[in-house]
Amino acid sequence: xTDKTPTRAPFTRRAALATLGATGASLAVPGLLPGLGGxxxxxxxxxxxxxxxxxxxxxxxxxxxxxxRTSQAAVARINDMGGINGRPVELVSEDDGTDPKRGAEVxxxxxxxxxxxxxxxxxxxxxxxxxxxRAAELKLPYFVVSEGxxxxxGMLNRYTLQPGITDVKSQVIAMAPFVGDNLGKKVTMxxxxxxxxxxxxxxxxxxxxxxxxxxxxMIAIPPTETSFTKYFPQIPQETEVxxxxxxxxxxxxxxxEMGEFFGPSRPEIFGYIDSLEAVSIDSPGxxxxxGTYFWEGNPRYAQTDQTExxxxxxxxxxxxxxxxxxxxxxxxxxxxxxxxxxxxLNVIKAGMEACNYQGPEDRQALIEAVEAxxxxxxxxxxxxxxxLFNGKTHQVFxxxxxxxxxxxxxxxxxxxxxxxxxxxxxxxxxxxxx
Amino acid sequence: xxxxARLLSLWLAALIGLLPSVALAHASDQxxxxxxxxxxxxxxxxxxxxxxxLMSAVLPDAWTTRLFTSLRLGTVPDLHRLKTVTSCxxxxxxxGLVWLGMTGPRDPLGNLLPLTIWTLWWAVFVVVQGCxxxxxxxISPFHGPHRVLLGPQARPLLRLPDRLGHWPAVAIFLAxxxxxxxxxxxxxxxxxxxxxxxxxxxxxxAMTLFGRxxxxxxxxxxxxxxxxxxxxxPLQGRAGAWRFGLPGWCxxxxxxxxISLAVFCLILLGTxxxxxxxxxxxxxxxxxxxxxEFPGRSAVVLPGILGLLGVNLLLIAIFAGCVxxxxxxxxxxxxxxxxxxxxxLSILPIALGYHLAHYLGGVLVNSQYAxxxxxxxxxxxxxxxxxxxFYVTTGFFNTRxxxxxxxxxxxxxxxxxxxLAVLMAHRAAIDLYGGGRRALRSQIxxxxxxxxxxxxxxxxxxxxxxx
Numbered sequence: 001x002t003d004k005t006p007t008r009a010p011f012t013r014r015a016a017l018a019t020l021g022a023t024g025a026s027l028a029v030p031g032l033l034p035g036l037g038g039x040x041x042x043x044x045x046x047x048x049x050x051x052x053x054x055x056x057x058x059x060x061x062x063x064x065x066x067x068x069r070t071s072q073a074a075v076a077r078i079n080d081m082g083g084i085n086g087r088p089v090e091l092v093s094e095d096d097g098t099d100p101k102r103g104a105e106v107x108x109x110x111x112x113x114x115x116x117x118x119x120x121x122x123x124x125x126x127x128x129x130x131x132x133x134r135a136a137e138l139k140l141p142y143f144v145v146s147e148g149x150x151x152x153x154g155m156l157n158r159y160t161l162q163p164g165i166t167d168v169k170s171q172v173i174a175m176a177p178f179v180g181d182n183l184g185k186k187v188t189m190x191x192x193x194x195x196x197x198x199x200x201x202x203x204x205x206x207x208x209x210x211x212x213x214x215x216x217x218m219i220a221i222p223p224t225e226t227s228f229t230k231y232f233p234q235i236p237q238e239t240e241v242x243x244x245x246x247x248x249x250x251x252x253x254x255x256x257e258m259g260e261f262f263g264p265s266r267p268e269i270f271g272y273i274d275s276l277e278a279v280s281i282d283s284p285g286x287x288x289x290x291g292t293y294f295w296e297g298n299p300r301y302a303q304t305d306q307t308e309x310x311x312x313x314x315x316x317x318x319x320x321x322x323x324x325x326x327x328x329x330x331x332x333x334x335x336x337x338x339x340x341x342x343x344x345l346n347v348i349k350a351g352m353e354a355c356n357y358q359g360p361e362d363r364q365a366l367i368e369a370v371e372a373x374x375x376x377x378x379x380x381x382x383x384x385x386x387x388l389f390n391g392k393t394h395q396v397f398x399x400x401x402x403x404x405x406x407x408x409x410x411x412x413x414x415x416x417x418x419x420x421x422x423x424x425x426x427x428x429x430x431x432x433x434x
Numbered sequence: 435x436x437x438x439a440r441l442l443s444l445w446l447a448a449l450i451g452l453l454p455s456v457a458l459a460h461a462s463d464q465x466x467x468x469x470x471x472x473x474x475x476x477x478x479x480x481x482x483x484x485x486x487x488l489m490s491a492v493l494p495d496a497w498t499t500r501l502f503t504s505l506r507l508g509t510v511p512d513l514h515r516l517k518t519v520t521s522c523x524x525x526x527x528x529x530g531l532v533w534l535g536m537t538g539p540r541d542p543l544g545n546l547l548p549l550t551i552w553t554l555w556w557a558v559f560v561v562v563q564g565c566x567x568x569x570x571x572x573i574s575p576f577h578g579p580h581r582v583l584l585g586p587q588a589r590p591l592l593r594l595p596d597r598l599g600h601w602p603a604v605a606i607f608l609a610x611x612x613x614x615x616x617x618x619x620x621x622x623x624x625x626x627x628x629x630x631x632x633x634x635x636x637x638x639x640a641m642t643l644f645g646r647x648x649x650x651x652x653x654x655x656x657x658x659x660x661x662x663x664x665x666x667x668p669l670q671g672r673a674g675a676w677r678f679g680l681p682g683w684c685x686x687x688x689x690x691x692x693i694s695l696a697v698f699c700l701i702l703l704g705t706x707x708x709x710x711x712x713x714x715x716x717x718x719x720x721x722x723x724x725x726x727e728f729p730g731r732s733a734v735v736l737p738g739i740l741g742l743l744g745v746n747l748l749l750i751a752i753f754a755g756c757v758x759x760x761x762x763x764x765x766x767x768x769x770x771x772x773x774x775x776x777x778x779l780s781i782l783p784i785a786l787g788y789h790l791a792h793y794l795g796g797v798l799v800n801s802q803y804a805x806x807x808x809x810x811x812x813x814x815x816x817x818x819x820x821x822x823x824f825y826v827t828t829g830f831f832n833t834r835x836x837x838x839x840x841x842x843x844x845x846x847x848x849x850x851x852x853x854l855a856v857l858m859a860h861r862a863a864i865d866l867y868g869g870g871r872r873a874l875r876s877q878i879x880x881x882x883x884x885x886x887x888x889x890x891x892x893x894x895x896x897x898x899x900x901x
């Protein structure tokens with residue numbers, strides 16, 4: 001595909017050629033042409049087809065590019081290792097346009113036209129939420145990498161699982177002990193005034209209370225704001241920690257103006273790397289971030305105690321020790337999130353192997369096999385770190401990283417335990433019928 | 435909705451037009467643009483256009499006229515028949531692309547059909563045509579097959595009524611843009627393949643029905659717009675000779691356009707402007723959409739259609755108002771239609787400048803995808819071009835210097851297009867109003883319009899964008 005992986009298993013190529021041959025043959029039968037409603041069943045010798053619902057266009061396109069690159073690398077590795085149940089794996093990539101309606105349409109194409117075994121991949125929550133009901137109707141296992149709480153909250157269905165990336169509620173809860181113990185108890189939150197910011201506001205204010213801390217001021221910033229100077233004076237004097245969750249094109253302006261407001265004396269500052277995902281930390285204007293803290297889903301910079309798994313993962317995806325593309329140091333990856341694609345594909349593989357998946361008739365067995373999973377130790381399959389899957393909520397839990405900006409780089413200063421991100425189950429999908 | 439759209443941080447990374455992936459796949463530059471001294475740049479750009487207005491006011495008419503004369507450089511060989519061959523090759527390439535769209539990779543950024551249609555042709559080729567002249571007549575997939583199948587002198591079955599003027603092209607262009615703006619997935623290879631194949635068939639049928647040339651220049655909007663843009667190029671083959679002059683010299687020699695053709699010129703600009711406008715925080719705020727939580731194309735279908743039509747109507751009305759007011763100030767009884775038509779041609783460079791500015795970022799990204807797809811058209815691991823390990827990069831959106839360079843290039847395209855437009859309009863006014871003060875007075879409203887439009891164009895570039 002576009003981002004070429006360095007190695008390919010010999011049989012992958014053969015399989016691809018076989019697929020192409022089949023496609024060529026389908027030319028003679030208009031009904032089998034893509035988009036014309038073909039419904040040929042996969043045979044046991046055919047590749048396992050994973051429908052990749054990817055943000056190629058729309059607001060998620062920048063994430064989609066790295067999700068694609070990671071997924072291609074993961075599939076190349078799986079094929080190098082012999083595929084799944086002796087069959088090669090083929091990613092069928094369809095653009096969801098970062099649009100929920102198109103997302104649902106893409107799932108239908110996977111199920112009815114390209115005969116995919118499962119669907120995988122998408123990121124933006126509204127696309128997941130818009131697509132998941134269709135996945136259930138199609139009885140198509142739908143593995144998402146969106147880190148939204150919508151899976152574990154119970155609003156989706158038995159066919160939708162999130163086994164490769166933790167959800168935001170867990171992430172935020174896991175931050176509170178570190179913030180309370182090390183940075184301060186009196187927290188002011190500055191957040192974008194819509195659902196994304198509200199989640200942080202709600203989850204964190206609750207979690208910091210349990211640490212004996214308190215959110216002393218909440219400053220909601222309208223989403224269309226591009227200058228923030230009038231908001232900083234609202235930060236109370238006694239603030240010990242400023243927790244910021246800003247997104248959008250004005251983030252760099254936010255940081256610059258925050259630096260100008262505080263000068264040399266500032267409270268401790270904690271933020272989410274989402275604000276600066278794919279942006280170089282040493283960009284002009286971000287000097288003020290020196291000494292501040294960030295949540296990272298996966299450390300962008302290779303650490304001194306880097307695991308062999310992280311090293312190999314970077315190599316496979318083509319990312320250097322700074323989290324940028326090996327062919328362009330300015331092309332910073334979405335490192336805090338994209339590992340989720342790699343890990344999810346490996347969960348699909350493990351699930352299919354556990355249930356000896358042969359074809360669409362085994363889709364329910366696949367879901368049950370994944371639901372039965374629990375521990376997922378750090379490994380080449382899970383390079384981000386240890387994880388624990390909750391089959392009832394269809395949500396994985398894992399370690400989180402807190403990094404400090406030092407010398408323009410992100411250095412991990414704390415790794416949470418998995419348990420730090422636990423919260424009571426809000427659903428038991430296993431009780432729902434297929 | 436959008437419960438966990440934390441990923442929206444990549445608004446830094448997402449400036450998305452309604453047009454397909456060429457405008458969609460790019461750009462993490464917005465954060466850096468907001469840190470650039472764009473106010474100063476905008477002021478400079480507007481001053482440059484205002485100075486051009488002043489300059490054109492003090493320049494003697496003879497000088498302005500001389501600006502747009504051309505120099506004969508040599509003889510153009512008659513390659514008319516060869517064009518039939520190359521057009522057939524263009525058609526064969528289109529058939530191959532449509533086949534690839536139906537059977538090739540499903541990923542629009544891995545499939546050569548959408549990459550060719552939206553990036554290489556719509557975003558790039560249109561600009562190349564505007565700079566280099568009429569290359570389209572060489573590669574157009576329409577006229578060659580028609581000549582071969584129906585003969586060079588094929589008689590049309592019907593006559594396209596004269597009173598229809600260029601309105602068919604206006605209507606089809608708007609319909610095509612509505613597809614591009616509001617379809618859920620205009621990049622989808624199979625869907626686009628069906629649309630392109632259908633469009634070719636309809637065009638072929640219309641050429642057969644109404645005559646090849648008549649339809650291609652009055653009904654088929656893309657040939658029409660490419661022909662119009664081609665007239666802007668400095669080097670032209672005219673009447674058997676190569677001639678060179680200031681960009682636009684040839685446009686000024688075109689016959690006075692009808693109202694419908696003038697409207698066509700204006701909607702080229704109106705459509706391009708709306709494609710920029712609809713991305714802005716400002717526009718999304720009008721729709722009541724949180725720009726950091728853009729719900730997707732499916733949520734803005736009706737606003738997209740109404741916005742496109744509304745902006746075009748508004749532009750036509752303002753432009754017509756400027757022309758009318760100019761007539762009153764000039765005090766010369768020139769028919770409105772003549773003035774409207776001649777002056778509308780001066781809008782063409784602005785439309786082309788917008789086109790370049792709007793797609794530049796997307797082209798920088800998607801041309802890499804196109805290169806990769808050319809090397810591996812079936813996504814089966816081929817490397818026909820020997821690219822080796824090839825990763826698409828958007829790193830140039832991630833540094834201040836490259837973002838500034840990109841922004842200034844876009845702004846430069848817009849400003850220089852307006853400068854040229856001011857000069858062309860002034861040259862046309864000399865013809866219309868007989869030069870001197872009358873021509874000058876006639877240009878006051880239009881000059882103000884052009885300065886204001888420069889401001890608008892640069893504001894679009896500098897504005898935070900959401901959708």
